[in-house]
Amino acid sequence: MSASNITSTHPAVFLLIGIPGLEHLHCPAYTLALLGNCTLLFIIQAEAALHEPMYFFLAMLSTIDVVLSSSTLPKMLAIFWFRDQEINFSACLVQMFFLHSFSIMESAVLLAMAFDRYVAICKPLHYTTVLTRPLITKIGMAAVIRAVALMTPLPFLLRRFHYCRGPIIAHCYCEHMAVVRLACGDTRFNNIYGIAVAMFIVVLDLLFVILSYIFILRAVLQLASQEARYKAFGTCVSHIGAILAFYTPVVVSSVMHRVARRAAPHVHILLAIFYLLFPPMVNPIIYGVKTKQIRDHVLSLFGRKDV
Template identity: 55%
Template sequence: MSDSNTTDFTNPSTFILLGIPGLEAAHVWISIPFFTMYAIAIFGNFAILFIVKREPSLHGPMYYFLCMLAITDLVVSTSTLPKMLSIFWFSSREIDFSACLTQMYFFHCFSAMESGIFVAMAFDRYVAICNPLRHSTILTNPLVAKIGLAVVLRGIMLILPHPVLARRWPYCRTNIISHTYCEHMAVVNLACADIRISSYYGLFVVFSVIGLDVFFIVVSYIQILRAISILPTKDAQLKTFGTCISHLCVILAFYIPGLFSFLTHRFGHNVPLHFHILIANVYLLVPPMLNPIIYGVRTKQIRDRLLQLFTHKGT
């Protein structure tokens, strides 16, 4: 005789997202900084796209990669934040099973793309500093398009098994997800089956994407630092390295919270659940908000163009 408290969720029609367990009373207050960061991310990334499109002098590899980064940030934040805010504001916790898997796919797919774009941007900095006279002949528009296509296809193909495998598992325990969005392991951990394939494949994706990408970024910057070290004056060294500061800042803003979230989810069993979910949300929100701010402040062409837009509107 089956337990009366057990329901058959082999093909659940919906999942229930709890938000941040233990902090339900503070959901409305937590939503304020979340909404603010989301609004800044939307405005900032659309501003980057608009400025680059309107300004012919910005039609170059670095800015094309920056536009790709802006698009991935928009998709990552928009695929999760509206539903998250509906949980905080309206207690709308239900999410359709297929919609949950779609959210999972878009979040992880575009996060993988974002990591690939950082590698492409590191390559651009490497060529610009180590082979400045050949930059325009090496990083041609067709090559930039091929790099962008490779980044997109890698994200699509690597993450596709996540929802495919998740759909196969039987969910016979519960359909309640203790999270603010449909994160991969938060979903498959609900399955009453041997999910080692999903778990191992998730580890493979993390190490093949982030591991390889970080390796290529580090190699690029080792070569960049070597090239900078042989410049004749300290001023020239600082000025040249200054062109990399924006890229380094967005890399740190992306990888540090992401790595911390991954490690606490896999190994931090003593970390409080609400703390882990807050860190996961920082990983979700902070990079899309900071990326346009960092590039807007650090890149003179973008900063000047943005100031011109506001000046013209004010006159």
């Protein structure tokens, strides 16, 4: 009897809910995300001229977006197309781990790209000596280790709960706080841990990104000619677009969860879907349109070569 009292119980499966009528949205978005990011990875790998620090970081970002999309969107499509709402409890925890881990990695890579732009503009003579391949590898490993270290406790924390509030998760995927809301018992530590990690990642990373752009802006304004200033800051446009695409949905979703708790569930689900769909879909477009080297290689790839 004592053993049964201390053993946590959980449902064999959770039920993920979606918003009917959005079936037409997910497949094109997933296709665009996969096609765009895989194209970027192919071009960066194939073209020796793109084997530079900025493009290595872009390759990391594209890889993260592919994994992030693939960890959630196939199940979303199964929910909308086949009404397959069930997800195994362990599979739910695995999906959650990948979702949150790779989101944290994306934030770290965006910060690394800000550092890349800072060195390129503020310390151009030291660019190749500072951003060496060993350093880039270490930055990538640090991003992975940080994300894994922060997210590894989540599955173990959630396994200890008894889930007495039903198996229905009010999301299209297994999100940490959505699962916590189904648990009985003292969930304060999970709530605090989730908020602390979110604040640590979003606030700290974004603070360093903003700080790097303060130095970049100061260096750009000190350039002699307007053309030089325009060219220098033009190299940052794609990165700024990627930052806005990633952090804006995160901040809006976080604020809505705390300010508009009584809003219709569909509002929170839509924000959660937008948070996942938008960055992987638009990042390749942003870099393809704004980065001349990538744009030229894409046009060449599809046969539009100058005769």
